[in-house]
Amino acid sequence: xxxxxxxxxxxxxxxxxxxxxxxxxxxxxxxxxxxxxxxxxxxxxxxxxxxxxxxxxxxxxxxxxxxxxxxxxxxxxxxxxxxxxxxxxxxxxxxxxxxxxxxxxxxxxxxxxxxxxxxxxxxxxxxxxxxxxxxxxxxxxxxxxxxxxxxxxxxxxxxxxxxxxxxxxxxxxxxxxxxxxxxxxx
Numbered sequence: 101x102x103x104x105x106x107x108x109x110x111x112x113x114x115x116x117x118x119x120x121x122x123x124x125x126x127x128x129x130x131x132x133x134x135x136x137x138x139x140x141x142x143x144x145x146x147x148x149x150x151x152x153x154x155x156x157x158x159x160x161x162x163x164x165x166x167x168x169x170x171x172x173x174x175x176x177x178x179x180x181x182x183x184x185x186x187x188x189x190x191x192x193x194x195x196x197x198x199x200x201x202x203x204x205x206x207x208x209x210x211x212x213x214x215x216x217x218x219x220x221x222x223x224x225x226x227x228x229x230x231x232x233x234x235x236x237x238x239x240x241x242x243x244x245x246x247x248x249x250x251x252x253x254x255x256x257x258x259x260x261x262x263x264x265x266x267x268x269x270x271x272x273x274x275x276x277x278x279x280x281x282x283x284x285x286x
Contacts, residue, residue, distance in 0.1 A: 106282050116150060131209065141268045142198065143198075155188055161187070171198060179192070179196060228274065240262075242262075245262045
């Protein structure tokens with residue numbers, strides 16, 4: 101697929117291209133995978149997505165394969181262990197926020213049957229096709245990401261501002277922001 105036209109943001113290297121080609125914008129309905137992206141997106145806030153992708157496997161190991169049930173039970177010993185882990189982003193507020201998010205995630209599951217049912221209800225269970233002509237047309241936030249962010253915060257989630265939420269929507273395929281000439285759109 102090396103000769104295919106892609107969204108320009110992903111042409112840095114194979115790591116980015118593979119993420120673009122096989123994950124970004126593909127609809128995700130699995131709660132475990134949705135939680136993984138939630139963790140990664142919250143740690144990405146203020147950093148580049150490339151940095152997070154490079155550290156993704158370290159995050160996977162550090163956060164018990166993104167098992168939200170285990171993460172929800174992390175105590176102070178685990179927090180201190182994570183703060184010493186050079187393989188991840190060692191931000192105490194984001195680490196503690198991830199634990200809070202795991203707890204809130206499970207409360208949403210209890211209320212809606214799954215986190216997937218909850219989050220996808222905002223798009224009626226289907227991806228929003230944006231048909232972007234260029235990267236310049238892609239916003240950092242939308243009224244919908246504002247609404248979801250507000251609802252997540254009301255439910256106790258941390259580090260879920262509208263920009264983080266929109267990035268999560270893009271990553272998990274709730275919105276399709278591949279540009280029109282990208283091979284995934286043709």
